[in-house]
Amino acid sequence: MAEVLQKPTVEEIVSKLNSDCPCVNVTRTETRRVYATAPRENSFQVCKYIHDNLTFEHCSTVIGVDYVDHMTVVYHLTNYYTGVMIELSVDIPADDLHIESVTPIWEGANWHERETWELFGIVFDNHPKLQRLLTPDTYEFFPFRKSYKLRGSE
Protein backbone atom coordinates (compact mmCIF):
# COMPACT_ATOMS: atom_id res chain seq x y z
CA MET A 1 0.00 0.00 0.00
CA ALA A 2 1.45 3.28 -1.07
CA GLU A 3 1.63 6.30 1.18
CA VAL A 4 -1.58 8.32 1.59
CA LEU A 5 -1.28 12.10 1.69
CA GLN A 6 -4.25 13.91 3.17
CA LYS A 7 -3.08 17.47 2.61
CA PRO A 8 -0.63 17.39 -0.30
CA THR A 9 0.90 20.64 -1.50
CA VAL A 10 1.26 21.37 -5.20
CA GLU A 11 4.97 20.36 -5.12
CA GLU A 12 4.15 17.10 -3.36
CA ILE A 13 1.45 16.31 -5.90
CA VAL A 14 3.82 16.90 -8.82
CA SER A 15 6.62 14.78 -7.33
CA LYS A 16 4.20 12.01 -6.33
CA LEU A 17 2.62 11.91 -9.77
CA ASN A 18 6.04 11.86 -11.43
CA SER A 19 7.33 9.00 -9.26
CA ASP A 20 4.22 6.82 -8.93
CA CYS A 21 2.42 7.46 -12.24
CA PRO A 22 5.14 7.90 -14.88
CA CYS A 23 2.51 8.05 -17.63
CA VAL A 24 1.17 11.36 -16.28
CA ASN A 25 2.68 14.47 -17.82
CA VAL A 26 2.37 17.55 -15.60
CA THR A 27 2.20 20.44 -18.06
CA ARG A 28 2.12 23.45 -15.71
CA THR A 29 1.31 24.48 -12.16
CA GLU A 30 -0.11 27.60 -10.55
CA THR A 31 -1.15 28.51 -7.02
CA ARG A 32 -3.43 25.64 -5.91
CA ARG A 33 -3.68 24.35 -9.50
CA VAL A 34 -2.01 21.40 -11.22
CA TYR A 35 -2.53 20.82 -14.94
CA ALA A 36 -1.71 17.35 -16.23
CA THR A 37 -2.37 15.01 -19.12
CA ALA A 38 -2.62 11.23 -19.13
CA PRO A 39 -2.93 8.56 -21.83
CA ARG A 40 -6.35 6.96 -22.24
CA GLU A 41 -5.20 3.45 -21.29
CA ASN A 42 -4.10 4.55 -17.82
CA SER A 43 -6.73 7.20 -17.07
CA PHE A 44 -8.69 5.01 -14.64
CA GLN A 45 -5.60 3.95 -12.69
CA VAL A 46 -4.40 7.55 -12.49
CA CYS A 47 -7.80 8.72 -11.22
CA LYS A 48 -7.85 5.92 -8.67
CA TYR A 49 -4.36 6.87 -7.50
CA ILE A 50 -5.34 10.55 -7.20
CA HIS A 51 -8.46 9.61 -5.24
CA ASP A 52 -6.91 7.01 -2.94
CA ASN A 53 -3.40 8.31 -2.31
CA LEU A 54 -3.72 12.07 -2.74
CA THR A 55 -7.21 12.33 -1.10
CA PHE A 56 -8.95 14.11 -3.95
CA GLU A 57 -12.45 13.30 -2.73
CA HIS A 58 -14.47 15.42 -5.10
CA CYS A 59 -14.83 15.27 -8.88
CA SER A 60 -16.12 18.67 -9.98
CA THR A 61 -16.73 17.95 -13.64
CA VAL A 62 -16.14 15.66 -16.54
CA ILE A 63 -15.94 17.80 -19.68
CA GLY A 64 -15.85 16.75 -23.30
CA VAL A 65 -14.20 18.92 -25.96
CA ASP A 66 -14.40 18.19 -29.69
CA TYR A 67 -11.15 19.14 -31.46
CA VAL A 68 -12.39 17.55 -34.74
CA ASP A 69 -9.27 15.38 -35.22
CA HIS A 70 -9.54 14.07 -31.68
CA MET A 71 -11.66 14.57 -28.59
CA THR A 72 -10.54 15.41 -25.08
CA VAL A 73 -12.07 14.47 -21.76
CA VAL A 74 -11.14 16.86 -18.94
CA TYR A 75 -11.52 15.98 -15.26
CA HIS A 76 -11.47 18.64 -12.54
CA LEU A 77 -10.61 17.10 -9.18
CA THR A 78 -10.64 18.82 -5.80
CA ASN A 79 -8.95 18.16 -2.47
CA TYR A 80 -11.27 19.35 0.30
CA TYR A 81 -8.48 19.88 2.85
CA THR A 82 -6.29 22.26 0.87
CA GLY A 83 -8.45 23.53 -1.99
CA VAL A 84 -5.91 22.28 -4.57
CA MET A 85 -7.37 21.32 -7.95
CA ILE A 86 -6.00 18.95 -10.57
CA GLU A 87 -7.05 19.37 -14.18
CA LEU A 88 -6.49 16.06 -15.92
CA SER A 89 -6.88 15.99 -19.71
CA VAL A 90 -7.17 12.71 -21.60
CA ASP A 91 -7.06 12.65 -25.41
CA ILE A 92 -9.25 10.19 -27.31
CA PRO A 93 -8.83 9.39 -31.05
CA ALA A 94 -11.86 10.42 -33.09
CA ASP A 95 -12.36 6.96 -34.59
CA ASP A 96 -12.51 5.14 -31.24
CA LEU A 97 -14.47 7.18 -28.70
CA HIS A 98 -14.13 4.98 -25.64
CA ILE A 99 -12.80 5.74 -22.17
CA GLU A 100 -13.07 4.03 -18.81
CA SER A 101 -15.77 5.54 -16.57
CA VAL A 102 -14.69 7.08 -13.25
CA THR A 103 -18.15 6.70 -11.67
CA PRO A 104 -16.93 3.70 -9.57
CA ILE A 105 -14.43 6.11 -7.98
CA TRP A 106 -16.50 9.28 -7.72
CA GLU A 107 -20.25 8.79 -7.75
CA GLY A 108 -20.65 12.48 -8.57
CA ALA A 109 -19.17 11.92 -12.03
CA ASN A 110 -22.22 9.87 -12.98
CA TRP A 111 -24.38 12.59 -14.50
CA HIS A 112 -21.45 14.48 -15.98
CA GLU A 113 -20.44 11.38 -17.91
CA ARG A 114 -23.99 10.79 -19.06
CA GLU A 115 -24.15 14.37 -20.27
CA THR A 116 -20.81 14.10 -22.09
CA TRP A 117 -21.97 10.91 -23.74
CA GLU A 118 -25.26 12.30 -24.99
CA LEU A 119 -23.76 15.55 -26.27
CA PHE A 120 -20.48 14.27 -27.74
CA GLY A 121 -20.92 10.53 -28.20
CA ILE A 122 -17.96 9.64 -25.99
CA VAL A 123 -18.69 6.17 -24.58
CA PHE A 124 -17.76 5.67 -20.93
CA ASP A 125 -17.09 1.96 -20.42
CA ASN A 126 -18.47 0.35 -17.25
CA HIS A 127 -20.80 3.28 -16.60
CA PRO A 128 -23.84 2.05 -14.59
CA LYS A 129 -26.45 3.78 -16.74
CA LEU A 130 -25.37 5.43 -19.95
CA GLN A 131 -28.67 6.90 -21.13
CA ARG A 132 -29.76 10.26 -22.45
CA LEU A 133 -30.34 12.77 -19.68
CA LEU A 134 -30.95 16.27 -21.03
CA THR A 135 -31.96 15.55 -24.63
CA PRO A 136 -34.95 13.41 -25.70
CA ASP A 137 -34.45 9.66 -26.06
CA THR A 138 -35.31 9.88 -29.74
CA TYR A 139 -32.19 11.88 -30.64
CA GLU A 140 -29.89 9.93 -32.95
CA PHE A 141 -27.14 12.54 -33.18
CA PHE A 142 -24.75 14.26 -30.80
CA PRO A 143 -25.58 17.98 -30.84
CA PHE A 144 -22.40 19.45 -29.29
CA ARG A 145 -20.01 18.04 -31.88
CA LYS A 146 -18.41 20.53 -34.22
CA SER A 147 -19.91 18.70 -37.20
CA TYR A 148 -23.38 19.69 -35.93
CA LYS A 149 -23.81 23.21 -37.29
CA LEU A 150 -25.84 25.92 -35.61
CA ARG A 151 -27.81 28.15 -37.98
CA GLY A 152 -26.34 29.70 -41.09
CA SER A 153 -23.94 32.12 -39.47
CA GLU A 154 -21.40 29.47 -38.55
Add this chain to the structure above:
Amino acid sequence: MMTDSIVPVKEMEDRMDTDKMWVIMGPQHPFSHGLWTLKVQLDGEIVTDAEPIVGYLHRGWEKETENRTYPKIIPMADRLCYAASMTYTHLYCMTVEKALGIDIPEKAKYIRIVADEVCRIQSHLMWLAAVGTDLGNLTVFLWCMREREFFLDLNVKLCGARMTTNYPRIGGVRNDTTELFDRDIIRAVDRFEKAMWDIIALIDDSSIFVSRMKDISFLTREQCANMGLTGPAMRGCGVDFDIRRDDPYDNYDQVDFEVPVLTKGDSYSRYMIRIEEMFQSCDIIRQAVKKIQALGKNAPYRIKTPSKVPAGTAFTRLEDPRGESLMYLVSDGTDKPYRLKVRSPIFTNVSTSKAMCLGCRIADVPAILAQIDMCLGETDR
Protein backbone atom coordinates in the same frame (compact mmCIF):
# COMPACT_ATOMS: atom_id res chain seq x y z
CA MET B 1 -35.85 7.12 10.47
CA MET B 2 -38.85 5.10 11.47
CA THR B 3 -38.25 5.26 15.19
CA ASP B 4 -40.83 7.93 15.86
CA SER B 5 -43.61 6.03 14.15
CA ILE B 6 -46.86 5.73 16.10
CA VAL B 7 -48.24 2.97 13.90
CA PRO B 8 -46.21 -0.26 14.05
CA VAL B 9 -45.44 -0.11 10.35
CA LYS B 10 -42.91 -2.89 10.37
CA GLU B 11 -45.16 -5.49 12.00
CA MET B 12 -48.08 -4.60 9.79
CA GLU B 13 -45.90 -4.89 6.73
CA ASP B 14 -44.78 -8.37 7.72
CA ARG B 15 -48.38 -9.50 7.92
CA MET B 16 -49.43 -7.85 4.70
CA ASP B 17 -48.35 -8.68 1.19
CA THR B 18 -47.47 -5.26 -0.22
CA ASP B 19 -46.29 -4.31 -3.64
CA LYS B 20 -43.77 -1.59 -4.46
CA MET B 21 -45.15 1.25 -6.46
CA TRP B 22 -43.61 3.99 -8.60
CA VAL B 23 -45.05 7.46 -8.03
CA ILE B 24 -44.15 10.16 -10.52
CA MET B 25 -43.91 13.63 -8.95
CA GLY B 26 -43.68 16.32 -11.58
CA PRO B 27 -42.99 17.95 -13.94
CA GLN B 28 -46.02 20.01 -12.84
CA HIS B 29 -45.87 19.56 -9.10
CA PRO B 30 -45.84 22.27 -6.39
CA PHE B 31 -42.66 20.94 -4.83
CA SER B 32 -40.56 20.97 -7.99
CA HIS B 33 -40.10 24.79 -8.33
CA GLY B 34 -39.59 24.49 -12.04
CA LEU B 35 -39.91 21.70 -14.54
CA TRP B 36 -38.40 18.45 -13.40
CA THR B 37 -39.66 15.06 -12.39
CA LEU B 38 -38.87 12.89 -9.43
CA LYS B 39 -39.82 9.24 -9.76
CA VAL B 40 -40.05 7.65 -6.33
CA GLN B 41 -40.50 3.97 -5.59
CA LEU B 42 -42.63 3.42 -2.52
CA ASP B 43 -43.03 0.53 -0.15
CA GLY B 44 -46.09 1.66 1.74
CA GLU B 45 -45.08 5.16 2.73
CA ILE B 46 -41.33 4.61 2.71
CA VAL B 47 -39.20 5.64 -0.26
CA THR B 48 -37.09 2.71 -1.48
CA ASP B 49 -35.74 4.18 -4.71
CA ALA B 50 -35.79 7.54 -6.44
CA GLU B 51 -34.81 8.81 -9.85
CA PRO B 52 -34.72 12.46 -10.85
CA ILE B 53 -35.45 13.33 -14.47
CA VAL B 54 -34.26 16.69 -15.79
CA GLY B 55 -33.80 18.21 -19.21
CA TYR B 56 -37.15 19.84 -19.94
CA LEU B 57 -35.41 23.21 -20.14
CA HIS B 58 -32.30 22.15 -22.06
CA ARG B 59 -31.63 24.88 -24.60
CA GLY B 60 -28.05 24.14 -25.58
CA TRP B 61 -26.58 27.12 -23.75
CA GLU B 62 -23.02 25.92 -24.17
CA LYS B 63 -23.44 25.37 -27.90
CA GLU B 64 -25.15 28.74 -28.33
CA THR B 65 -22.14 30.53 -26.87
CA GLU B 66 -19.90 29.11 -29.59
CA ASN B 67 -21.75 31.33 -32.03
CA ARG B 68 -21.36 34.61 -30.16
CA THR B 69 -18.54 37.02 -29.47
CA TYR B 70 -17.26 37.24 -25.90
CA PRO B 71 -19.18 40.36 -24.75
CA LYS B 72 -22.44 39.00 -26.16
CA ILE B 73 -22.32 36.07 -23.76
CA ILE B 74 -22.52 38.29 -20.64
CA PRO B 75 -26.32 38.83 -20.78
CA MET B 76 -26.74 35.15 -21.63
CA ALA B 77 -24.86 34.19 -18.49
CA ASP B 78 -27.40 36.18 -16.46
CA ARG B 79 -30.14 33.86 -17.67
CA LEU B 80 -28.45 30.76 -16.30
CA CYS B 81 -29.94 31.42 -12.91
CA TYR B 82 -32.55 34.06 -12.39
CA ALA B 83 -32.27 34.03 -8.59
CA ALA B 84 -28.54 34.77 -8.46
CA SER B 85 -27.72 36.09 -11.90
CA MET B 86 -24.70 38.14 -10.85
CA THR B 87 -22.63 35.13 -9.75
CA TYR B 88 -22.74 33.49 -13.17
CA THR B 89 -21.85 36.68 -15.01
CA HIS B 90 -19.05 37.21 -12.51
CA LEU B 91 -17.82 33.67 -13.11
CA TYR B 92 -17.91 34.08 -16.87
CA CYS B 93 -16.01 37.38 -16.79
CA MET B 94 -13.47 35.89 -14.39
CA THR B 95 -12.88 32.95 -16.73
CA VAL B 96 -12.28 35.18 -19.75
CA GLU B 97 -9.98 37.41 -17.67
CA LYS B 98 -8.02 34.33 -16.65
CA ALA B 99 -7.69 33.28 -20.30
CA LEU B 100 -6.57 36.79 -21.20
CA GLY B 101 -4.14 36.79 -18.27
CA ILE B 102 -5.18 40.21 -16.97
CA ASP B 103 -5.75 41.56 -13.48
CA ILE B 104 -8.73 43.82 -12.88
CA PRO B 105 -8.75 46.99 -10.68
CA GLU B 106 -9.15 46.62 -6.91
CA LYS B 107 -12.38 48.56 -6.85
CA ALA B 108 -14.04 46.28 -9.39
CA LYS B 109 -13.12 43.28 -7.25
CA TYR B 110 -14.80 44.75 -4.18
CA ILE B 111 -17.87 45.84 -6.14
CA ARG B 112 -18.16 42.29 -7.45
CA ILE B 113 -17.93 40.95 -3.91
CA VAL B 114 -20.73 43.25 -2.79
CA ALA B 115 -22.86 42.31 -5.79
CA ASP B 116 -22.23 38.61 -5.20
CA GLU B 117 -23.18 38.76 -1.56
CA VAL B 118 -26.34 40.74 -2.29
CA CYS B 119 -27.20 37.98 -4.76
CA ARG B 120 -26.45 35.34 -2.16
CA ILE B 121 -28.86 36.89 0.34
CA GLN B 122 -31.46 37.30 -2.38
CA SER B 123 -31.12 33.72 -3.48
CA HIS B 124 -31.20 32.34 0.05
CA LEU B 125 -34.33 34.38 0.79
CA MET B 126 -35.97 32.95 -2.30
CA TRP B 127 -35.02 29.51 -1.05
CA LEU B 128 -36.46 30.24 2.40
CA ALA B 129 -39.68 31.44 0.80
CA ALA B 130 -39.85 28.16 -1.12
CA VAL B 131 -39.23 26.16 2.05
CA GLY B 132 -42.10 28.04 3.65
CA THR B 133 -44.57 27.09 0.93
CA ASP B 134 -43.25 23.52 0.74
CA LEU B 135 -43.88 23.03 4.43
CA GLY B 136 -47.23 24.79 4.37
CA ASN B 137 -46.54 28.16 5.93
CA LEU B 138 -47.40 31.01 3.62
CA THR B 139 -46.36 33.70 6.11
CA VAL B 140 -42.72 32.68 5.74
CA PHE B 141 -43.08 33.03 1.98
CA LEU B 142 -44.56 36.52 2.22
CA TRP B 143 -42.07 37.80 4.77
CA CYS B 144 -39.07 36.45 2.86
CA MET B 145 -40.31 37.99 -0.37
CA ARG B 146 -40.74 41.31 1.43
CA GLU B 147 -37.16 41.21 2.69
CA ARG B 148 -35.89 40.17 -0.73
CA GLU B 149 -37.47 43.24 -2.26
CA PHE B 150 -35.01 45.49 -0.39
CA PHE B 151 -32.08 43.66 -1.95
CA LEU B 152 -33.64 43.79 -5.40
CA ASP B 153 -33.90 47.55 -4.87
CA LEU B 154 -30.16 47.57 -4.20
CA ASN B 155 -29.66 45.87 -7.56
CA VAL B 156 -31.71 48.63 -9.17
CA LYS B 157 -29.64 51.23 -7.38
CA LEU B 158 -26.41 49.60 -8.56
CA CYS B 159 -27.20 48.81 -12.17
CA GLY B 160 -30.79 49.61 -13.02
CA ALA B 161 -32.18 46.09 -13.28
CA ARG B 162 -33.84 43.90 -10.70
CA MET B 163 -32.94 40.37 -11.64
CA THR B 164 -31.10 39.87 -14.91
CA THR B 165 -28.56 42.54 -14.16
CA ASN B 166 -26.04 42.42 -17.02
CA TYR B 167 -23.57 44.21 -14.76
CA PRO B 168 -20.06 42.64 -14.54
CA ARG B 169 -17.87 43.17 -17.60
CA ILE B 170 -14.73 41.50 -18.87
CA GLY B 171 -12.10 43.64 -17.15
CA GLY B 172 -14.24 45.08 -14.36
CA VAL B 173 -17.83 46.19 -13.90
CA ARG B 174 -20.10 48.27 -16.11
CA ASN B 175 -20.40 51.33 -13.90
CA ASP B 176 -19.14 52.67 -10.61
CA THR B 177 -21.34 52.47 -7.52
CA THR B 178 -24.02 55.11 -7.79
CA GLU B 179 -24.41 58.02 -5.41
CA LEU B 180 -25.51 57.07 -1.88
CA PHE B 181 -25.31 53.37 -2.76
CA ASP B 182 -23.02 52.71 0.20
CA ARG B 183 -25.46 54.45 2.57
CA ASP B 184 -28.42 52.50 1.22
CA ILE B 185 -26.73 49.12 1.32
CA ILE B 186 -25.65 49.54 4.96
CA ARG B 187 -29.19 50.58 5.87
CA ALA B 188 -30.66 47.60 4.03
CA VAL B 189 -28.24 45.17 5.69
CA ASP B 190 -28.83 46.57 9.19
CA ARG B 191 -32.55 46.39 8.70
CA PHE B 192 -32.36 42.88 7.28
CA GLU B 193 -30.40 41.50 10.22
CA LYS B 194 -33.15 42.58 12.59
CA ALA B 195 -35.98 41.43 10.36
CA MET B 196 -34.35 38.05 9.84
CA TRP B 197 -34.87 37.13 13.49
CA ASP B 198 -38.64 37.43 13.04
CA ILE B 199 -38.52 34.88 10.23
CA ILE B 200 -36.23 32.59 12.22
CA ALA B 201 -38.61 32.75 15.18
CA LEU B 202 -41.48 31.92 12.89
CA ILE B 203 -39.72 28.77 11.71
CA ASP B 204 -37.77 27.55 14.72
CA ASP B 205 -40.68 28.03 17.14
CA SER B 206 -42.98 26.06 14.89
CA SER B 207 -42.95 22.36 15.69
CA ILE B 208 -44.38 21.61 12.26
CA PHE B 209 -41.31 22.99 10.56
CA VAL B 210 -38.77 21.54 12.92
CA SER B 211 -40.21 18.04 13.15
CA ARG B 212 -40.35 17.75 9.38
CA MET B 213 -36.70 18.66 9.01
CA LYS B 214 -34.98 17.32 12.10
CA ASP B 215 -33.50 13.81 12.11
CA ILE B 216 -34.42 12.88 8.58
CA SER B 217 -32.31 12.37 5.46
CA PHE B 218 -28.90 11.84 7.04
CA LEU B 219 -25.82 12.10 4.83
CA THR B 220 -22.26 11.42 5.94
CA ARG B 221 -19.23 13.50 5.07
CA GLU B 222 -17.74 10.79 2.84
CA GLN B 223 -21.02 10.24 0.99
CA CYS B 224 -21.30 13.96 0.40
CA ALA B 225 -17.80 14.39 -1.00
CA ASN B 226 -18.09 11.33 -3.18
CA MET B 227 -21.49 12.20 -4.63
CA GLY B 228 -20.41 15.72 -5.50
CA LEU B 229 -22.88 17.51 -3.26
CA THR B 230 -21.58 21.07 -2.82
CA GLY B 231 -22.53 24.34 -1.22
CA PRO B 232 -24.51 24.91 1.97
CA ALA B 233 -25.94 21.39 1.75
CA MET B 234 -22.41 19.97 1.88
CA ARG B 235 -21.37 22.15 4.82
CA GLY B 236 -24.44 20.93 6.69
CA CYS B 237 -23.04 17.41 6.37
CA GLY B 238 -19.63 18.16 7.83
CA VAL B 239 -17.45 19.02 4.82
CA ASP B 240 -15.45 22.04 5.97
CA PHE B 241 -14.88 23.66 2.60
CA ASP B 242 -15.84 26.99 1.13
CA ILE B 243 -14.25 28.20 -2.09
CA ARG B 244 -14.39 31.80 -0.86
CA ARG B 245 -12.10 30.89 2.04
CA ASP B 246 -10.07 27.89 0.83
CA ASP B 247 -9.54 28.82 -2.80
CA PRO B 248 -10.12 32.60 -2.80
CA TYR B 249 -10.91 34.46 -6.00
CA ASP B 250 -11.01 38.22 -6.50
CA ASN B 251 -10.46 39.79 -3.07
CA TYR B 252 -12.19 37.32 -0.80
CA ASP B 253 -8.89 36.75 1.01
CA GLN B 254 -8.99 40.42 2.11
CA VAL B 255 -12.30 40.16 3.96
CA ASP B 256 -12.87 38.36 7.21
CA PHE B 257 -15.77 35.94 7.62
CA GLU B 258 -16.73 32.63 9.19
CA VAL B 259 -17.74 29.52 7.29
CA PRO B 260 -20.55 27.79 9.16
CA VAL B 261 -20.20 24.00 9.31
CA LEU B 262 -22.44 21.47 11.06
CA THR B 263 -21.55 17.81 11.33
CA LYS B 264 -24.94 16.28 12.07
CA GLY B 265 -25.89 15.95 8.43
CA ASP B 266 -29.68 15.96 8.61
CA SER B 267 -32.11 18.13 6.71
CA TYR B 268 -32.34 20.65 9.56
CA SER B 269 -28.61 21.32 9.68
CA ARG B 270 -28.60 21.99 5.95
CA TYR B 271 -31.32 24.57 6.64
CA MET B 272 -29.35 26.14 9.53
CA ILE B 273 -26.24 26.63 7.35
CA ARG B 274 -28.09 28.76 4.84
CA ILE B 275 -29.59 30.94 7.57
CA GLU B 276 -26.15 31.54 9.09
CA GLU B 277 -24.64 32.24 5.66
CA MET B 278 -26.99 35.18 5.19
CA PHE B 279 -25.64 36.82 8.35
CA GLN B 280 -22.07 36.19 7.23
CA SER B 281 -22.89 37.78 3.87
CA CYS B 282 -24.01 40.91 5.73
CA ASP B 283 -20.60 41.05 7.44
CA ILE B 284 -18.79 40.67 4.13
CA ILE B 285 -20.89 43.45 2.58
CA ARG B 286 -20.02 45.86 5.41
CA GLN B 287 -16.30 45.18 5.07
CA ALA B 288 -16.31 45.40 1.28
CA VAL B 289 -18.25 48.67 1.30
CA LYS B 290 -15.66 50.14 3.68
CA LYS B 291 -12.89 49.09 1.30
CA ILE B 292 -14.70 50.68 -1.65
CA GLN B 293 -15.04 53.93 0.31
CA ALA B 294 -11.34 53.81 1.21
CA LEU B 295 -10.39 53.50 -2.45
CA GLY B 296 -12.05 56.82 -3.19
CA LYS B 297 -14.41 58.13 -5.78
CA ASN B 298 -12.03 58.29 -8.70
CA ALA B 299 -10.45 54.84 -8.47
CA PRO B 300 -10.67 52.89 -11.75
CA TYR B 301 -13.34 50.23 -11.92
CA ARG B 302 -12.82 48.87 -15.43
CA ILE B 303 -9.95 48.34 -17.84
CA LYS B 304 -10.02 47.89 -21.59
CA THR B 305 -9.58 44.36 -22.82
CA PRO B 306 -8.80 42.96 -26.28
CA SER B 307 -11.71 41.40 -28.14
CA LYS B 308 -9.71 38.30 -29.11
CA VAL B 309 -8.65 35.75 -26.53
CA PRO B 310 -5.32 33.93 -27.08
CA ALA B 311 -5.60 30.22 -27.86
CA GLY B 312 -5.58 27.91 -24.87
CA THR B 313 -7.74 26.72 -22.02
CA ALA B 314 -8.69 28.32 -18.71
CA PHE B 315 -11.03 27.51 -15.87
CA THR B 316 -12.19 29.27 -12.74
CA ARG B 317 -14.66 28.41 -10.07
CA LEU B 318 -16.59 30.30 -7.45
CA GLU B 319 -18.93 29.74 -4.56
CA ASP B 320 -22.40 30.14 -5.95
CA PRO B 321 -25.26 30.51 -3.40
CA ARG B 322 -26.07 26.90 -4.23
CA GLY B 323 -22.64 25.33 -4.43
CA GLU B 324 -19.54 25.12 -6.54
CA SER B 325 -19.88 26.50 -10.05
CA LEU B 326 -17.08 26.21 -12.55
CA MET B 327 -16.52 27.41 -16.10
CA TYR B 328 -14.04 25.90 -18.52
CA LEU B 329 -13.14 27.89 -21.60
CA VAL B 330 -11.37 26.62 -24.69
CA SER B 331 -10.28 29.42 -26.98
CA ASP B 332 -8.87 29.13 -30.50
CA GLY B 333 -7.58 32.70 -30.81
CA THR B 334 -10.71 34.22 -32.37
CA ASP B 335 -13.32 36.50 -30.79
CA LYS B 336 -15.68 33.58 -30.14
CA PRO B 337 -15.18 30.76 -27.65
CA TYR B 338 -14.38 27.34 -29.09
CA ARG B 339 -16.07 25.63 -26.18
CA LEU B 340 -17.49 26.95 -22.93
CA LYS B 341 -18.57 24.47 -20.30
CA VAL B 342 -20.58 25.37 -17.20
CA ARG B 343 -20.55 23.18 -14.14
CA SER B 344 -23.78 23.93 -12.38
CA PRO B 345 -23.98 22.98 -8.70
CA ILE B 346 -27.64 21.97 -8.83
CA PHE B 347 -27.05 19.57 -11.71
CA THR B 348 -24.90 17.43 -9.42
CA ASN B 349 -26.86 18.14 -6.24
CA VAL B 350 -30.11 16.95 -7.75
CA SER B 351 -28.47 13.71 -8.86
CA THR B 352 -27.96 12.92 -5.17
CA SER B 353 -31.68 13.08 -4.41
CA LYS B 354 -31.88 9.30 -4.31
CA ALA B 355 -29.43 9.15 -1.41
CA MET B 356 -31.27 11.98 0.32
CA CYS B 357 -34.74 10.47 0.07
CA LEU B 358 -33.93 6.82 0.72
CA GLY B 359 -35.75 5.50 3.79
CA CYS B 360 -37.81 8.63 4.33
CA ARG B 361 -41.56 8.99 4.02
CA ILE B 362 -43.12 10.37 0.87
CA ALA B 363 -44.62 13.26 2.85
CA ASP B 364 -41.09 14.39 3.77
CA VAL B 365 -39.77 14.35 0.20
CA PRO B 366 -40.70 18.00 -0.53
CA ALA B 367 -39.11 19.08 2.76
CA ILE B 368 -35.88 17.24 1.95
CA LEU B 369 -35.58 18.37 -1.63
CA ALA B 370 -36.32 21.96 -0.65
CA GLN B 371 -32.81 21.93 0.83
CA ILE B 372 -31.35 21.52 -2.68
CA ASP B 373 -32.73 24.95 -3.65
CA MET B 374 -33.73 23.94 -7.14
CA CYS B 375 -33.09 26.24 -10.09
CA LEU B 376 -33.74 24.74 -13.49
CA GLY B 377 -32.10 27.44 -15.60
CA GLU B 378 -28.64 26.31 -14.56
CA THR B 379 -29.46 22.62 -14.21
CA ASP B 380 -30.51 22.07 -17.78
CA ARG B 381 -28.56 24.92 -19.35
